[in-house]
Amino acid sequence: xxxxxxxxxxxxxxxxxxxxxxxxxxxxxxxxxxxxxxxxxxxxxxxxxxxxxxxxxxxxxxxxxxxxxxxxxxxxxxxxxxxxxxxxxxxxxxxxxxxxxxxxxxxxxxxxxxxxxxxxxxxxxxxxxxxxxxxxxxxxxxxxxxxxxxxxxxxxxxxxxxxxxxxxxxxxxxxxxxxxxxxxxxxxxxxxxxxxxxxxxxxxxxxxxxxxxxxxxxxxxxxxxxxxxxxxxxxxxxxxxxxxxxxxxxxxxxxxxxxxxxxxxxxxxxxxxxxxxxxxxxxxxxxxxxxxxxxxxxxxxxxxxxxxxxxxxxxxxxxxxxxxxxxx
Amino acid sequence: xxxxxxxxxxxxxxxxxxxxxxxxxxxxxxxxxxxxxxxxxxxxxxxxxxxxxxxxxxxxxxxxxxxxxxxxxxxxxxxxxxxxxxxxxxxxxxxxxxxxxxxxxxxxxxxxxxxxxxxxxxxxxxxxxxxxxxxxxxxxxxxxxxxxxxxxxxxxxxxxxxxxxxxxxxxxxxxxxxxxxxxxxxxxxxxxxxxxxxxxxxxxxxxxxxxxxxxxxxxxxxxxxxxxxxxxxxxxxxxxxxxxxxxxxxxxxxxxxxxxxxxxxxxxxxxxxxxxxxxxxxxxxxxxxxxxxxxxxxxxxxxxxxxxxxxxxxxxxxxxxxxxxxxx
Numbered sequence: 001x002x003x004x005x006x007x008x009x010x011x012x013x014x015x016x017x018x019x020x021x022x023x024x025x026x027x028x029x030x031x032x033x034x035x036x037x038x039x040x041x042x043x044x045x046x047x048x049x050x051x052x053x054x055x056x057x058x059x060x061x062x063x064x065x066x067x068x069x070x071x072x073x074x075x076x077x078x079x080x081x082x083x084x085x086x087x088x089x090x091x092x093x094x095x096x097x098x099x100x101x102x103x104x105x106x107x108x109x110x111x112x113x114x115x116x117x118x119x120x121x122x123x124x125x126x127x128x129x130x131x132x133x134x135x136x137x138x139x140x141x142x143x144x145x146x147x148x149x150x151x152x153x154x155x156x157x158x159x160x161x162x163x164x165x166x167x168x169x170x171x172x173x174x175x176x177x178x179x180x181x182x183x184x185x186x187x188x189x190x191x192x193x194x195x196x197x198x199x200x201x202x203x204x205x206x207x208x209x210x211x212x213x214x215x216x217x218x219x220x221x222x223x224x225x226x227x228x229x230x231x232x233x234x235x236x237x238x239x240x241x242x243x244x245x246x247x248x249x250x251x252x253x254x255x256x257x258x259x260x261x262x263x264x265x266x267x268x269x270x271x272x273x274x275x276x277x278x279x280x281x282x283x284x285x286x287x288x289x290x291x292x293x294x295x296x297x298x299x300x301x302x303x304x305x306x307x308x309x310x311x312x313x314x315x316x317x318x319x320x321x322x323x324x325x326x327x328x
Numbered sequence: 329x330x331x332x333x334x335x336x337x338x339x340x341x342x343x344x345x346x347x348x349x350x351x352x353x354x355x356x357x358x359x360x361x362x363x364x365x366x367x368x369x370x371x372x373x374x375x376x377x378x379x380x381x382x383x384x385x386x387x388x389x390x391x392x393x394x395x396x397x398x399x400x401x402x403x404x405x406x407x408x409x410x411x412x413x414x415x416x417x418x419x420x421x422x423x424x425x426x427x428x429x430x431x432x433x434x435x436x437x438x439x440x441x442x443x444x445x446x447x448x449x450x451x452x453x454x455x456x457x458x459x460x461x462x463x464x465x466x467x468x469x470x471x472x473x474x475x476x477x478x479x480x481x482x483x484x485x486x487x488x489x490x491x492x493x494x495x496x497x498x499x500x501x502x503x504x505x506x507x508x509x510x511x512x513x514x515x516x517x518x519x520x521x522x523x524x525x526x527x528x529x530x531x532x533x534x535x536x537x538x539x540x541x542x543x544x545x546x547x548x549x550x551x552x553x554x555x556x557x558x559x560x561x562x563x564x565x566x567x568x569x570x571x572x573x574x575x576x577x578x579x580x581x582x583x584x585x586x587x588x589x590x591x592x593x594x595x596x597x598x599x600x601x602x603x604x605x606x607x608x609x610x611x612x613x614x615x616x617x618x619x620x621x622x623x624x625x626x627x628x629x630x631x632x633x634x635x636x637x638x639x640x641x642x643x644x645x646x647x648x649x650x651x652x653x654x655x656x
Contacts, residue, residue: 089604180600183519183526184609191515195651198511231511276417279620281512282612292607323523 036065039305041122043114045069045146047137048128049098050083052264053151053290057126058085060294062092066301069123070095071110073137075130076102101133111144120145121308124301127152135160142167147308149300151177151293161316170304170314172322176220177296181285182319185223192230199281202232202272209246209255209267217243220285221268232272261288296322364393367633369450371442373474375401375465376456377426378411380592381479381618385454386413388622390420394629397451398423399438401465403458404430429461439472448473449636452629455480463488470495475636477628479505479621489644498632498642500650504548505624509613510647513551520558527609530560530600537574537583537595545571549596552611560600589616627654 036042044061048054049072058068062085074081078100086093099107114123124147127137131154138160141148147170157173164171176182191198206225208218222239229237246252249262257265267286273279296319303322307314364370372389376382377400386396390413402409406428414421427435442451452475455465459482466488469476475498485501492499504510519526534553536546550567557565574580577590585593595614601607624647631650635642 178607180527180530180607180609183523186522187515187519190518191511194514195511195654198651198654199508202508274620276619278616279506279508280612280614281508282610282614284608284610286608286610288606291604292602323526326523326526 036067039066039122039302041118042301042305043067043069043118043123044301045072045111045114045123045125046085046096046128047073047125048130048152049074049085049096050078051075051128053293054126054128055085056290056294057128057151057297058094058096059087060291060298061126061301062087062094063090064298064302065090065092066298068094068096069114071097071099071107071114073101073107073129074098076100101129108144111146124148124304126150126297126301128297131155135163138163138171141171142169145169147171147304147314149173149177149297149304151175151297164314164316168313168315170308170311172300172304172317172319174300174319177293177300177319178287179296179299179319179323180292181220181287182296183323184283184285185220185227186320186323188224188227188231192227196230197233199228199231199272200233201275202234202279202281203275204228204232204234204237205244205271205273206242207244207246207255207269209252209257209265211263211265212247212249213263214247217245218266218268220266221270224268224270224283228270228272256286258288264289299326364395367394367450367630369446370629370633371395371397371446371451372629373397373400373439373442373451373453374413374424374456375453376458376480377402377413377424378406379403379456381621382454382456383413384618384622385456385479385625386422386424387415388619388626389454389629390415390422391418392626392630393418393420394626396422396424397442399425399427399435399442401429401435401457402426404428429457436472439474452476452632454478454625454629456625459483463491466491466499469499470497473497475499475632475642477501477505477625477632479503479625492642492644496641496643498636498639500628500632500645500647502628502647504621505628505647506615506620507624507627507647507651508620509548509615510624511651512611512613513548513555514648514651516552516555516559520555524558525561527556527559527600528561529603530562530607530609531603532556532560532562532565533572533599533601534570535572535574535583535597537580537585537593539591539593540575540577541591542575545573546594546596548594548613549598552596552598556598556600584614586616592617624650 044066046054046058046068049058061068080100082095082097084093084095099110125141127148127150129137129152134152134155142164149172153175161173206221208221210218221243225239229235246255252262255267257267265288270283272281299322303325372394374382374386374396377386389396408428410423410425412421412423427438453469455476455478457465457480462480462483470492477500481503489501534549536549538546549571553567557563574583580590583595585595593616598611600609627650631653
C-alpha cells in the first residue's frame, strides 16, 4: 500500500477552493496557447521519480517553462534523496526531494507547506507511479485536494474514477497520454461509426513492435483494429491472435526501430488491402522513447490549471477532453 | 462538342417519373446490401467506351451482376462499332453498340427505345467521357430524364450542378469515385476540424507518384495536405511547391509501383514527424489501375437506383452521400 491519508488541513483547503474559484470563471483562451507565464505560480509535484516516465514528464514541464514542486512522492522502498532534473533541450533544471510513499505524515505536511507557499490552487500532481498504487494515490490526492494528471495504468479504474467524480475532484486520467495517438484513434473510431463497411472486403494486416520486455499485444493496436474491422467488415480477424508482434531486437531494427530505442518503442503498421490488391491503405504510428507521452501529460496539466480557473466543481477528464479544449 | 439535345419525348417521361415515384417511397435497406437482384430490370448505359475508365466501370457493373444497356455513347469522332465487354473475374460479358455523340438523333431514339423496353426508371447512365463534354452531356441527361453517375472531371462544375439541381434530376457527380479515398479524406477533414493544432509543431512531408503523363500535382494530395496543415499548424508548407512529385518510371518503381501499373497509378505517402523526430505518423494510399474508381461508380449507380425508389425529387449527390447511405 502506498498512501491513504486524510490530511488534517483538508476541510480548510476545500472551502477556500470553492470560494476562490467563483471569482475566476473568466478565462477563455485555449490551454494550447497557454504557457508557463499564464500560470506563474503553478508548481507541479511529479510523483514516481526516479522512474523513467515520471522523470520524462518532469523534464517536459521544465521544457515548457513550468516549475516543479521541490518535493515529490517516490516508491515506498526507495531511499529518501534529492535529485536534480535537467531538461537537455533548454538547460532548465530543478532539485526535487523525493519522499517515500511510506512516510505518509511527511508527505502530508509537505503538501500543506507547498500550498501555504504558492496558494492552494497552484499545485497540480503528475502521477507515474505503480499499478498497485493507483487507487490509494487517487484517494490521497482527493483527501489533500491536489488536482492530478495520472498516466499510471492498472488498479481498479472504475473505483478510481467514481471516487474522483463523487468528490468533484479536478483530474485528468488516461491510460495513453500520447495526445496525437488518441486523436488518431478517435478519427478512426468516428470513421468506422460514420461509414461502416466502406472498406468492405478489404483485408487487414497489423504488425507492431515493442521492447522485448512487453509480453502482451499493444492495447492501442487492439483498439485501432476494432475500428478497422468495422470499416472492412473483416470479422475473421482475431484481435488476440492475428496481430503480428515483434519482440526481437533484430526484427525490430528491420521494422525501422533505431538501436537506441530497442528498450522503449511502440511501432505500429496497419494495412488494408483491396481483394484484388490494387488498392492499399497503410497507417503507421511509430513512437520512440517517452517524449510524446510526457508532452501530452503537460498538456493535461495546463488543461487542468485552466479548468480550475473556469469551473466551480471538478471531475475526471480524459485526453479526448484535453484535445477538444485545444480546438476552442 | 458532344451532345446538347432536347428529346421530343421528354415531357412525357418526366411527368411519368413524377407520378410513379410517389408509390415507391418504401425502400429502407442500405444500397451496400443491395445487389443486381434488387434491381433486376436496371440497365446501365456506360458512356465513354472504349475509353479505359468507362470500360473499367462497365466491367465492374458486370462483376456485380448488373446488366449493361446494349447501346451507349462514344466520342463524336469514334467510328460506330459494337464492342464486347468482358469481366475477367466472373466471365460475365455483354455486347454494346457504341453510337458517336455526333449522331444526336440516333442516341435520342435509342434512349427512348431502352426506356420503352425496361421502364423509364430502370435506366441509369455512367459518364466517363471528356472534360469538354461535361456540360452538354449533363444537359442531355436532364433533357432525356436519364439519371447519371458522372466521374468525368472538368467543365463548368457550378453550371452542371446548378442545372441538375434546378431540374430535380437524380445524379451522382464526383471528381473522385474512389469511395475509400473519399472516406479517408473526410476522416482527416473531420479530425482537423475537431482538433486543430493537436499535431502542433509536427513537420509534414508528402510524396506522390503518378503516371508520367500527369503534369499537375495530385488533387487528392492537395486536399489531404490542407487537413494536415490544420492539424500541425505548419503553415510554411506550400501546397503548390512542397509536395514531392514522382513522374519517372525508375523512381516510381522504387516508390513501390509495380511495372505493369507505371501507366496508371496514384501512390501517396504523407508523413507527420514530431520536432525531435521521436514520433512519426505515416499515411499511405496507393492505387494501381482503375478498379477502385470503377467499383465506387457502381456504388453510385446502386445508390441512385435506390434513391429513385425512395425520393420524389432528385438532386445532385456526391460520394459523401453515397458513403453516408452505406451506414444506414
